[in-house]
Amino acid sequence: MSTPHDHLYLVVVGHVDHGKSTLIGRLLFDTNSVPDGKKERIEAACKAEGMDFEYAFLMDALLEEQAQNITMDTTRVPFRTPRRQFTIIDAPGHKEFLKNMITGAASADAAILMVDASEGLREQTRRHGYLLSLLGLKQVVVAVNKMDLIDYDEKIFARIRTELTEFLGKLNVQPAHFVPIAAKHGEGILRTSAHTLWHRGPALLEALEQFRATPPIEGAPLRLTVQDIYRFDARRIVAGLVEAGSVAVGDPIEFHPGGKRSRVKTIESWPASNFRGPIGAGLPVAITLEDELFVERGQIGAPPTAVPVEAREFTARVFWLHAEPLRVGDTLPLRLGTQQADARIVAVSRVLDAVTLDASLAPATEVKRHEVAELRLRVRRPIAFDAGGKIPSLGRFVLMRGRRIAGGGVIDSAVREDAGRDDTLPVTPASRTTLLGHRGAVIWLTGLSGAGKSTLSTALEQRLFRAGILPAIVDGDVLRAGLCKGLGFSDEDRKENIRRAAEAALLLADAGAVVITALISPFRADRQLVAELCGVRGVPFAEVFVNAPLAECERRDVKQLYARARAGQIPRFTGIDSPYEPPLAPALELRTDLEPVEQSLEKLFVLATSLAHETGTPFADSGADI
Amino acid sequence: MTHLDELESQSIYLLREAYHAFGKVGMLWSMGKDSNVLLWLAKKAFAGHIPFPVIHVDTTYEFPEMLEFRAWAKQHYGLELIVHVNEEARARGIGYETTDPVTVTHELKSVALQQVLGLHKFDALVTGIRRDEDSTRAKERYFSPRNAEFEWDYKDQPPEFWNHFTTEVGPGEHVRVQPLLDWTEIDIWRYCDQEKIPLPGMYFARNGRRFRSLGCMPITKDVPSTATTIDEIIEELKVTRTSERAGRAQDHHERNAMQKLRAKGFM
Structure with missing residues (x-):
């Protein structure tokens, strides 16, 4: 069907100042790829400005780059050896230019990872290694540069090789070769250096010549991404790209999302006509x-026997490039193939330190620039994709912020297929979850009057709402003025008050809300009852102890209740003449006298989102029958 | 799949993305070899129909043979052709006879382009620039935003990967769409040969000289050559070590002339 092309896109990555541009300049010079006079001209310019000539300048032709000694942006430079044609994509190592490195590396077939022999592994060595793995680059050669600075010491070279092999191994990247070089002096590039006769592998160019241009995916079913529908004349033309497989006249074809099916009637080509195919990948x-189908941009054409996944929610590994962090609850346009849909960040399962590969233990709420994270995303309408790397181009996406590409990701798997799509089915808790993107839950705040329950409940309500989660508040004072009017403060009445509060909270949670209750609820037994009720109804429940010492609450006394209680105007006031039984094992304890509101709020938010996205048996049926 | 197939496929993808993303697309056409490859690719991308106007910024210093080619190609391809001259600058007497080539290029090309953009409210301009032509062009993106002042912020370009591009612009801004960015001079020739793309005769040697790159008459030099076929041109390019635009005076008028021109909106 197609013969592999002999043109290799190469990316050079590694820590700043480890010699990437110098190597590229040297590769160009040594392969006679520099136009006549260019080296001499730059040498003259350097002399005029009192600088030493560097090979890096051959490529870094922009003046200001030479002034700052850093490469500005992705650059492509072709060069060829007798055996093969290469295009180098220069991917600068300066930290703030990571977006350029990704822009370059995402389209490369192979990578040279450069390490300074005198410095060893540095932050960007590891970060770039990680990104190569995420971008799916499998062909990697490690160039251990500046060997001259360590007297071509085999032991240091071996140490770097061991350390880097171990690091990359964790990322499932196996370098084809480690090559000792001194780019500045041209050692180890065309042929193995006389200083490193102990090196048994190939020289750098020989190693590069062994790489293959990324072949089209073999044996995959058709994936035709639809770019547009043209109606310039009577024809209704579906135009797109064959990402995988092949297509020919007469083939059955199904378009996803949606699943509409037809057959290929003609292939429209110019200047030739009546071409019947097959047209292959790429x-x-x-x-x-x-048939007259409503096919639109974004859909993927596939054989009916092997269609892509359709889902609204999925997990993915994402790298973030924008200065403004990616936060849980953010909604941004997601582009996958030619599909675009608004995606909400449902949860950040973990943020990974790309340098140490350590994962943060607690669920996080944001991903900062240059961080890599595992996320759960939910798109507003179903999208079609192929997860798990089978057809890479249909398993990865970008996220937009404003008009810019702000991050990229690779889909790991779809989360639970949508249950609510069939509109003949009754509304169930599961279909509510599908609609809202989260389930209902009860967060029960307990604590003394004045401890901060109402303040925290309204703050959490706002925070959840902004994050796209439906919140509701059940407040003790409001209940007492309405639903619980007439109840007093006897132990029995307190118990009934709590029972009604719990039932109200459960009604709201069944409807899908994340309910925050703000009641003193002083008795353990009553709160235990609430926990059990939630358990029976299958609603996630968490008890949160909003804790401030009595003296502090009394000092605050916002509503002047303590003063009145002390004066004997309010009988049986909790903390004064009625006991408060603190929780024995709360899900969270917030010392509002010791930490600022923002800190307590952040802890509450993490708890609330984890409850709202708790998996497992979603809602017992008994609850849904009411 | 050959390398030319890959390049063609990528260019077609970019052209279709541009046509979908932008409300008013225009394609620049200088009648040169790259421009003609661009026309050819557009015909292929849109099944034989070029769905946007083709713009020729006419400096009034065009070779007569190129103007003949323009008239022929308009007819042959069925182009919706916009020819624009910066009449205001010509009226002020701007020209190679009186002014330095960098200024003339700026006035008669960049300013003229700005005028035509304003006149027709294009939000995307398809250009035929290639990365290998000049080191400043090497840093371009496929979709490269330009602000309302036509400036190119090459220090902070948007990321672009996995076939996703900057496809939205603010008021007054536009995007340069550059489908030939990854092509080299030799690729262009090989493709012209493979597809039998009609080209102006000036690229081929007559009396021992030919034009390698075509621009304004007073500042474009032919080079010694015996190449009368594309095969011979390719053989010649394989051994030549002078740069393609060496015959274009405005690039070399002073140090960094190209960079200055480009930051001000030149292609």
Whole structure:
């Protein structure tokens, strides 16, 4: 069907100042790829400005780059050896230019990872190694540069090789070769250096010549991404790209999302006509269909026997490039193939330190620039994709912030297929979850009057609402003025008050809300009852102890209740003449006298989102029958 | 799949993305070899129909043979052709006879382009620039935003990967769409050969000289050559070590002339 091309895109990555641009300049010079006079001209310019000539300048032709000694942006430079044609994509190592490195590396076939022999592994050595793995680059050669600075010491070289092999191994990247070089002096590039006769592998160029241009995916079913529908004349042309497989006249074809099916009637080509195919992977295509289907941009054409996944929610590994962090609850446009849909960040399962590969233990709420994280995302309408790397281009996406690409990700798997799509089915807790993107839950705040329950409940309500989670508050004072009017403060009445509060909270949670209750609820037994009720109804429940010492609450006394209680105007006031039984094992204890509100709020928010996205048996049926 | 197939496929993908993303697309056409490859690719991308106007910024210093080619190609391809001259600058007497080539290029090309953009409210301009032409072009993106002042912020370019591009612009801004960015001079020739793309005769040697790159008459030099076929041109390019635009005077008028021109909106 297609012969592998002999053109290799190469990316050079590694820590700043480990010699990437110098190596590129040297590769160009040593392969006679520099136009006549260019080296001499730059040498003259350097002399005029009192600088030493560097090979890096051959490529870094922009003046200001030479002034700052850093490469500005992705650059492509072709060079060739007798055996093969290369295009180098220069991927600068300066930290703030990571977006350029990704822009370059995402389209490369192979990578040279550079390490300074005198410095060893540094932050960006590891970070770039991680990104190579995330971007799916498998062909890697490690160039251990500046060997001259360590007297071509084999032991130091071996130490770097061991350390880097171990690090990359964890990322499932196996370098083809480690090559000792001194780029500045041209050692180890064309042929193995006389200083490193102990090196038994190939020289750098020989190692590069062994790499293959990324072959089209073999044996995969058709994936035709639809770019547009053209109606310039009577024809209704579906134009797109064959990402995988092949397409020919007469083939049955199904379009996802949606699943509408037809057959390929014609292949429209210019200047030739009447071409019947097959058209293989990597090629553009324009077809007409036998049926008048409503096909639109974003859909993926596939054989009916092997269609892509359709889902609204999935987990993914994401790298973030924007200065403004990616936060739980953010909604941003997601682009996958030619599909675009608004995606909400449902949860950040963990943020990974790309340098140490350590994962943060607690669920996080944001991903900062240059961090890598595992996320759960939910798109507003179903999208079609292929997860798990089978067809890489249909398993990865970008996220937009404003008009810019702000991050990229690779889908790991779809989360639970949508249960609510069939509109003949009754509304169930599961379909509510599908609609809202989260389940209902009860967060029960308990503590003395004045401890901060109402303040925290309204703050959490706002925070959840902003994060796209439906919140509701059940407040003790409000209940007592309405639903519980007439109840007093006897132990029995307190118990009934709590029972009604719990039932109200459960009604709201069944409807899908994350309910925050703010009641003193002083008795352990009563709170235990609430926990059990929630358990029976299958609603996630968490008891939160909003804790401030009595003296502090009395000092605050916002509503002047303590003063009145002390004066004997309010009988049986909790803390004064009625006991408060603190929780024995709360899900969270918030010392509002010791930490600022923002800190307590952040802890509450993490707890609330984890409850709202808790998996497992979603809602017992008994609850849904009410 | 050959390397030319790959390049063609990528260019077609970019053209279709541009046509979908932007409300008003225009394609620059200088009648040169790259421009003609661009036309050819557009015909292929849109099944034989070029769905946007083609713009020629006419400096009034065009070779007569190129103007003949323009008239022929308009007819042959069925182009919706916009020809624009910066009449205001010409009226002020701007020209190679009186002014330095960098200024003339700026006035008669960049300013003229700005005028035509304003006149027709294009939000995307398809250009035929290639990374290998000049080191400043090497840093371009496929979709490269320009602000309302036409400036290119090459220090902070948007990331671009996995076939996703900057496809939205603010008021007054536009995006340069550059489908030939990854092509080299030799790729262009090989593709012209493979597809039998009609080209102006000036690229081929007559009396021992030919034009390698075509621009304004007073500042474009032909080079010694015996190449009368594309095969011979390719053989010649394989051994030449002078740069393609060496015959274009405005690039070399002073140090960093190209960078200055480009930051001000030149292609």
